[in-house]
Amino acid sequence: MSHPLPSLGDLFRGFARIGLSGFGGVLPFARRTVVxxxxxxxxxxxxxxxxxxxFLPGPNVVNLSVCVGARxxxxxxAVVAPLGLIGAPFVLxxxxxxxxxxxxxxxxxxxxxxxxxxxxxxxxxxxxxxxxKNLHEPRVYLPFSAIIVVAILILRxxxxxxxxxxxxVSASLAAWRAARRG
Amino acid sequence: xxxxxxxxxxFFWIACVSFGGxxxxxxxxxxxxxxxxxxxxxxxxxxxFAIAQAAPGPNLLVxxxxxWQxxxxxxAVVATLAIVLxxxxxxxxxYRYWQRFEHALWRNAIQLGVAPLAVGLVVSSGCLIGLSAGxxxxxxxxxxxxxxxxxxxxxxxxxxIGLGALVGALGGV
Numbered sequence: 582m583s584h585p586l587p588s589l590g591d592l593f594r595g596f597a598r599i600g601l602s603g604f605g606g607v608l609p610f611a612r613r614t615v616v617x618x619x620x621x622x623x624x625x626x627x628x629x630x631x632x633x634x635x636f637l638p639g640p641n642v643v644n645l646s647v648c649v650g651a652r653x654x655x656x657x658x659a660v661v662a663p664l665g666l667i668g669a670p671f672v673l674x675x676x677x678x679x680x681x682x683x684x685x686x687x688x689x690x691x692x693x694x695x696x697x698x699x700x701x702x703x704x705x706x707x708x709x710x711x712x713x714k715n716l717h718e719p720r721v722y723l724p725f726s727a728i729i730v731v732a733i734l735i736l737r738x739x740x741x742x743x744x745x746x747x748x749x750v751s752a753s754l755a756a757w758r759a760a761r762r763g
Numbered sequence: 764x765x766x767x768x769x770x771x772x773x774f775f776w777i778a779c780v781s782f783g784g785x786x787x788x789x790x791x792x793x794x795x796x797x798x799x800x801x802x803x804x805x806x807x808x809x810x811x812f813a814i815a816q817a818a819p820g821p822n823l824l825v826x827x828x829x830x831w832q833x834x835x836x837x838x839a840v841v842a843t844l845a846i847v848l849x850x851x852x853x854x855x856x857x858y859r860y861w862q863r864f865e866h867a868l869w870r871n872a873i874q875l876g877v878a879p880l881a882v883g884l885v886v887s888s889g890c891l892i893g894l895s896a897g898x899x900x901x902x903x904x905x906x907x908x909x910x911x912x913x914x915x916x917x918x919x920x921x922x923x924i925g926l927g928a929l930v931g932a933l934g935g936v
Contacts, residue, residue, distance in 0.1 A: 604921050605822040633861040636874060638781040639850030640823040647851045648858035659855045663847065670820025671827055675839060677814050678831045685810065689932060696905060696931020697813035698896040700923040703909025704816070705786055705889035710914060712783075712882045717875055725876075726883035733790050734887040737798065740791035744780040744880065752876030756868060 587621050587653055589661050595619055596646050596665035607642050607666075615649060622649065642666065721758070725751045766834055767841050769800075774826065774845035781846070783881030785822045789888035792829060793895065802833045809896035817924050823847070901935040 587595065595614055602610040608631075616627045630652075634644035643663050650662030684690050716722055725747060732743045773795050781788045789812065796802050803811075811832060815825035823846055830842025864870050893906060909923040930936055 600821065601819055603821075604819050604919075604924070605816060606920070607821055629861065629865070630858065632865060633858055634854065636870065637850050637853060637857075639778055639854075640781075640784055640821055640847065642821055643823065643847050644850055644854045647854045651855050651858060656855070659851070663851060667821065667824070667843070667847070670818070670824055671839075671843060673820065674815065674818050674824045674827050675831065675836070677818055678828055678839070681810070681814060691806075691810070692934060692936060693928045693931040694810040694813040695896055695898065695902060696927035696929070696936040697817050697924050698809045698892055698927070699898055699902040699905035699931070699936050700909040700920075700927030701813060701816040702889050702893045702896070702906040703911075703923060704913055704920055705885055705892065706906070706910045707913035708786060709882050709885040709889065710910075712878070712885065716878055716882065719879075722875070722879035723882075725879040726886070729880050729883035730887050730890075733884065734890055737794055739794065740788065740884075741776050741780045744782070747880055748782075748873070748876050750876075751879065752869075752872045755875035756872035759868060759872060 585620065587619065589654055589657060591619070592650050592653065592658055592662045593665035595621075596650075596662045597669055599642070599646075600666040600668070600670050608645075611642055611645060621653070718758075721754070722751065767837055770830060770833055770838060771841045771845045774830075774842055775849055778846045778849045781850075782877045783884050785825060785846075786888055787881050787884035789825075790884065790891045792826075793891055796829055796833070797895075803829075805895040806897060807832065809892050812892055813896075817928070898936060901930065905930055905936055 599607055599611045599614050612627060615621050616624050622630070630648050631641070631645060634641045634648065637644055643666060646662035646666045647659045650658030650660070652658070654661070713719065713723070713726070729743065729747055732738045732747070733740060777788050777791050777795070793808055797805060797808050811828040812825055815822055815828055818824060823843070826842045826846045827839045830838035830840070832838070834841070896902065898906070905927055909927065912918055912923060913920065927936070
């Protein structure tokens with residue numbers, strides 16, 4: 582199985598391409614680049630690392646770039662890969678921020694952005710529905726979704742304590758159910 | 764300077780509980796940035812969200828925009844670092860041992876426990892942006908159309924973003 586070792590430059594360029602290849606959802610491009618095009622990882626290795634990155638909080642694709650980079654070049658890789666990933670998009674977004682500073686007050690711009698926000702709201706709800714459909718034992722766990730909506734959206738409680746306390750309960754429930762089954 | 768430190772610390776903790784990605788932490792960002800510290804208003808917050816949606820690159824860049832709005836270039840850098848750094852450091856130290864706990868009971872339990880919470884947070888995000896953006900009836904329709912299209916078709920989200928911009932420009936939102 583050919584397993585060409587990427588250099589730091591390869592890592593940077595590879596992740597730079599990934600970073601610019603999508604609008605929000607760059608993960609499929611990450612898979613295509615890392616596994617299929619450059620063959621830095623086998624599908625199994627990729628899925629393994631992705632599992633960790635999805636398990637941890639934080640942006641999945643950034644975490645992924647860190648561990649792919651670390652795997653090949655330790656700390657240096659862990660810095661270079663994410664830099665490649667978000668470097669150019671970061672510069673682009675700052676240019677857009679400048680444009681917004683300049684023209685953001687214009688009614689046309691405000692109207693267009695509101696339209697984009699509307700589309701974005703739809704995207705968020707569709708994302709939530711897809712996630713809900715993938716839930717394991719929804720009858721057991723959906724109540725937690727309802728509780729966190731109340732806590733965060735209605736009561737406007739701070740997220741860190743809410744997340745940690747609810748997670749303690751939901752994860753304990755999951756562990757208890759698994760132990761009971763096994 | 765104190766504001767930059769504050770920005771970093773606030774966003775750092777948010778990053779530590781950002782299960783579900785940036786889509787899940789929008790309500791908390793709003794609570795801190797708009798409600799608590801009043802660094803910007805509702806409309807601006809939803810507009811920054813829109814810009815980040817439309818721009819190439821990962822969605823986490825909405826943090827950079829918020830940071831920019833609060834404290835210019837330094838704010839953008841600090842905000843981006845805050846969202847990226849905590850878990851990047853954890854991943855760096857932990858990825859080698861992943862296989863050891865990948866199938867552990869506790870890790871599966873956490874994963875199962877996180878999932879419904881992430882769902883609730885993304886729903887909250889949708890509601891929050893919807894409330895902040897000041898939609899008319901057209902905006903609600905656009906959001907519904909976008910949602911249904913994303914659920915029923917395989918169209919790239921960018922089509923909906925473009926449609927939203929167009930409908931908005933025509934005054935329909």
